[in-house]
Amino acid sequence: MKRYLGFTSATVVATLLLATGCGSSSNSTSTNGTSEGGSGGNGQKVTLEFLQNKPEVVNEWNTLIKKFEQQNPNIQVKQINPPNTDTTLQADLAKGQVPDVVAMGADATFIQMAKNGVFKDLSGAPELQKVSQAYVKMLEEEVGKTTPYAIPYTVNAVPIIYNVELFDKYHLSVPKTWNQLMSEAEKIKQEGGTPFYNGFKDAWTIAPIWNALSTNTEGSNFLKNLASGKTTFSKSDVTAANQLRQFVALGQPNQFGVDYNDANAAFANGKSVFYAQGIWTIPVLRSDNPKIQLGTFVVPATNNPSQIKMVSGVDSLLAVANSGNATKENAAMKFIDFLLQQKNAGQYATIAGLFSTVSGVKNTDPALTPLQPYITSGRVVDFDDHYYPAAMAAGNQYESVLQGALSKNQSTPQLLQQLDSLYQSAAAHQ
């Protein structure tokens, strides 16, 4: 299990220093410090590498880190925010370098890492009591063990975001069913407007709407049956795929040539009425156009409003690397304690535009008010793709399949058949 620790040249250098007796006092300051757990007493500085995967909140993290460092002068936190975090993280793992604290989504990469013992087992940690138990369970289910390897910090949601000004201009009301949403979109199109703006040049942007449609229509046992071979995408996701194609037909003409950033800017500047994206995009929209008035409603994925659940997953979880270095692990837990304080958690969640899992913290953004009851009452369902095999979900694999099929306007069976063959080859290399 610990073979990945043996690789780095930094470790080799540190060991050499220790062996020759030169490193007895200096090793605790090195960033890759392999000093023994007991040696880290008071007065020694610990540096934590903190990797987080959201480029839009780098500044907010820096503010929190500064505050933490003022309260804990012995601990230094270094934020790392690489592009394509998942790929970078896996490449780092292959090299044997794991950041000390990780804030990432509950995605396939996290599941793989947790399963392989990269993260510390947090069983019995008092921090777990401070957050919503529903999401602690969600993380455990994703990993497939009853061991908590991470603390859920913020959770997201996939609604449909709308531009209030345009919404009123077309005299629309909040749609409760899929048919209502489609007829409103048709109406907008007939009157010369654009119902949906999509940034599908970035394949992952198809994921939110796909998850909202599939989780609500494929039946609650789909993932279990898929894993045991009782069903396939072709059998269970016909409705979802049909709806997705219907949805794409109402997008702007150039939707496969516009990326996420350009789509955000276009929607923020009034190019369409609706925008099917996760709530994480709301702060970006507001920075693109500070004057925009936004509203949200849960994706009406079916025609039975009482059955509709909102897709909501853990957007950022906090996990500590199993470094075997007690000083670092203690410092990491101190950082997490700090982040879980109501004031800090609320501040981060509001700026990131997410819901906090910390008990008693509510997001006060009026645009998110319609979604809060779903979170509070637990009418939520996790992203499907968090349970897809790693080789299918990571690196935008299945989103690329959707992107390819939709951009070529292929039929529903063709689209689903490609998902099935991707699933089969991904499952074979587990």
Next chain:
Amino acid sequence: MKSLRNSFAFILMTVPMAVLFFYFHTWPALHGIFLSFTNWNGFGPYHFIGLQNYIDLLHDKQVRHAYVFTFEFAIVTTILVNIVSLSVALALNSKIKLSRTFRAVFFLPYVLSTLIVSFIFNFLFSNLIPSIAQALHLPFLAQNILGTQWAWVGIVIVSVWQGASFNTLLYLAGLQTIPEDVYEASNIDGASAWVTFWQITFPLILPFFTINMVLAAKSYLQVFDQVVGMTNGGPGTATQSNTFVIYTNGFGGGELAYQSANAVVFLVILVCVALIQVRLTRGREVQF
């Protein structure tokens, strides 16, 4: 005595380089070949599975598609790059005003990083060209070409624009090795420019043609930066090159061992391609 001291100096110079080369190049390559017989996902435990990865490769549609795309792209781009760079080199070699300035200008793209060039062209294709096309009422170009089935054309354009500069340089060097008297002789015989090119110039720069074809084919079979910078393999899997698949699926998809097997296969294919190219052109080179 002198030769001994000399050889010591040579060893002192070569051994560190050889060690570095072995540690950073040969060793990882051997390690990759070793991993290709396991089921390692990049971390955690693994065990040997023999040739299973290689057998799976035969049935993998995504990998097969990536090979087809890579070869189509490499053939088209190699041919276009050589046509463009030979034409530019001929023009720059003739006695025109400011030919030195032009040479510097035409070499400029080579100095820029491929990734940055790709990002810039990505912006041009996404924003500038569609808005110009819309103003001119050209519906075909109003779409971002990178989001359509023609995305590969966008990648070819960028690769040719950037790649031609280096090949132009090599062709220019080749053209300057041709002595003037051969041209004088053909001029006296009344040969047209067309005949002069095919009967004199081209045979005499054939060694440069060979090396340019080999270098271009080699670098375009390994196309990666352009794909990452412009399409990320999209739309769908349409522009996923083989190196791109090896990287994204290997590191991002937990298929490190499987994609190592793919890389080994790719290495063998690249070596074969290079050998064939050298064989095909070697017999045809002439001396003066």
